[in-house]
Amino acid sequence: MKIARATTGGGEKLYIETYGCQMNVGDTEIIVSIMQDEGYEYTRNIDEADIILVNTCSIRDNAEQRIWGRLKEFQRYKRAKRSLVVGIVGCMAERLKEQLLEKEPIVDIVAGPDSYRDMPKLVQAARAGGKGINVALSQEETYGDIRPVRLDSNGVSAFISIMRGCINMCSYCVVPYTRGIERSRNPETILREARECYEAGYREITLLGQNVNSYRWKNEQGEVCVDFPRLMEMVAAVAPDLRVRFATSHPKDLSDRLIEVMAAHDNICKAIHLPAQSGSTRMLQIMNRKYTREWYLGRIAAIRAAMPDCAITTDLIAGFCTETLEDHADTLSLMREVGYESAFMFKFSMRPNTYAARHLADDVSEEEKTRRLTEIINLQNELSIESNRRDVGKTFEVLIEGHSKRSEAQLCGRTSQNKMVVFDAAEGLGAGNYAKVVITDCSSATLFGKLVKE
Ligand code: SAH
Ligand code: SF4
Ligand code: F3S
Numbered sequence: 001m002k003i004a005r006a007t008t009g010g011g012e013k014l015y016i017e018t019y020g021c022q023m024n025v026g027d028t029e030i031i032v033s034i035m036q037d038e039g040y041e042y043t044r045n046i047d048e049a050d051i052i053l054v055n056t057c058s059i060r061d062n063a064e065q066r067i068w069g070r071l072k073e074f075q076r077y078k079r080a081k082r083s084l085v086v087g088i089v090g091c092m093a094e095r096l097k098e099q100l101l102e103k104e105p106i107v108d109i110v111a112g113p114d115s116y117r118d119m120p121k122l123v124q125a126a127r128a129g130g131k132g133i134n135v136a137l138s139q140e141e142t143y144g145d146i147r148p149v150r151l152d153s154n155g156v157s158a159f160i161s162i163m164r165g166c167i168n169m170c171s172y173c174v175v176p177y178t179r180g181i182e183r184s185r186n187p188e189t190i191l192r193e194a195r196e197c198y199e200a201g202y203r204e205i206t207l208l209g210q211n212v213n214s215y216r217w218k219n220e221q222g223e224v225c226v227d228f229p230r231l232m233e234m235v236a237a238v239a240p241d242l243r244v245r246f247a248t249s250h251p252k253d254l255s256d257r258l259i260e261v262m263a264a265h266d267n268i269c270k271a272i273h274l275p276a277q278s279g280s281t282r283m284l285q286i287m288n289r290k291y292t293r294e295w296y297l298g299r300i301a302a303i304r305a306a307m308p309d310c311a312i313t314t315d316l317i318a319g320f321c322t323e324t325l326e327d328h329a330d331t332l333s334l335m336r337e338v339g340y341e342s343a344f345m346f347k348f349s350m351r352p353n354t355y356a357a358r359h360l361a362d363d364v365s366e367e368e369k370t371r372r373l374t375e376i377i378n379l380q381n382e383l384s385i386e387s388n389r390r391d392v393g394k395t396f397e398v399l400i401e402g403h404s405k406r407s408e409a410q411l412c413g414r415t416s417q418n419k420m421v422v423f424d425a426a427e428g429l430g431a432g433n434y435a436k437v438v439i440t441d442c443s444s445a446t447l448f449g450k451l452v453k454e
Pocket of ligand 3: 021023056090091174179
């Protein structure tokens with residue numbers, strides 16, 4: 001018999017918007033799980049919300065500007081419903097703390113990334129006419145025991161957070177300040193979540209962390225008993241038709257052992273997201289990335305030697321403090337040398353309190369940052385299309401995610417290399433099935449193919 005537990009939500013409706021990275025998407029699913037347990041109901045319709053939460057990102061100034069704009073729009077809902085509670089959660093809440101309450105009076109709750117278990121209490125504090133604030137960072141919190149409510153999932157691929165925080169202290173980056181110290185999640189709870197996903201029909205799992213390959217779980221004696229390559233092996237063993245991916249890895253922690261494990265398992269996807277940030281060793285030093293251009297290229301060579309078909313993608317920053325034209329040229333030449341399949345490319349944005357803000361000058365003009373970024377983007381477009389053209393004529397195993405956006409008569413899914421493939425639908429094939437597809441054509445973003453009859 002199920003024993004009813006007293007809850008505080010009383011069916012109040014919770015609406016939540018998520019900005020930023022996959023970690024935030026995962027955190028939103030944890031918040032919803034915690035709130036549903038307390039009797040709150042999740043809604044996708046903002047008009048019926050009793051509580052609006054915004055899960056925020058601080059990585060660049062424009063990410064924060066977007067959220068300030070959104071807060072202005074919420075005033076309308078607050079005017080329409082006086083009892084509405086508005087909460088800012090996540091990285092911007094952690095970065096700005098009380099200042100958020102001062103700057104924007106419609107905000108009732110400010111909750112940092114380690115305080116989500118407290119969410120029902122914070123809502124109650126706001127309901128009682130006060131403000132709810134908790135921005136304490138934790139050294140242990142991983143929400144390991146909480147079953148996330150998968151919200152915008154396609155039912156095929158799921159993300160599992162395996163660690164939180166970051167201690168790398170890249171000089172430009174706000175994450176160590178907003179997410180706190182690095183900590184790993186108990187592998188038992190990760191495996192349990194992976195098995196549950198598989199049983200629920202998911203066929204692809206992405207293990208998530210800001211620096212996922214420095215995952216390490218220690219036993220009671222304080223010895224590392226499960227490191228990242230070992231965890232990958234354990235998750236890959238859940239089922240042979242469960243694909244495993246990971247993001248994001250830091251080049252300094254990309255070990256030979258990890259490459260070995262990836263190469264040895266067919267269901268570990270042949271795709272590595274390996275943010276370089278810059279191709280200039282001088283810039284990498286100022287960024288505190290802890291590797292050189294040569295070392296990075298050495299890692300790429302090791303990946304290619306073990307897995308010639310492995311896709312490599314990256315993040316790049318244009319116009320970081322003191323970047324010269326020569327440094328910028330080094331980034332372009334690194335891109336050519338590696339031949340990235342795709343990249344996330346950003347203009348440097350100075351973040352308050354980082355090492356860069358305290359010690360370096362933001363001395364590349366906005367105009368010049370834009371020019372350099374445009375060059376980087378144009379080059380990447382060329383590289384992406386070249387990479388896709390190389391795939392024409394090859395056959396891939398595609399994990400089907402559903403119908404293509406354009407047509408019910410077509411299916412779409414991804415290759416192990418994480419490239420999207422669109423092909424004509426066939427009877428008996430749908431989301432969660434694997435299909436062999438030969439590539440016949442491509443654009444810069446998509447491969448087009450047809451089923452291989454077996
Ligand atoms: N932990 C991951 C990614 C963190 S944030 C990693 O280290 O690879 C995602 C990307 O945002 C970073 O890789 C970086 O390219 C970019 N980024 C971080 N801080 C930035 C800043 N201040 N300005 C511009 N881009 C930034
Ligand atoms: Fe930021 Fe560097 Fe940590 Fe990535 S590794 S989150 S860029 S500090
Ligand atoms: Fe943004 Fe925080 Fe992720 S700053 S990128 S939401 S960790």
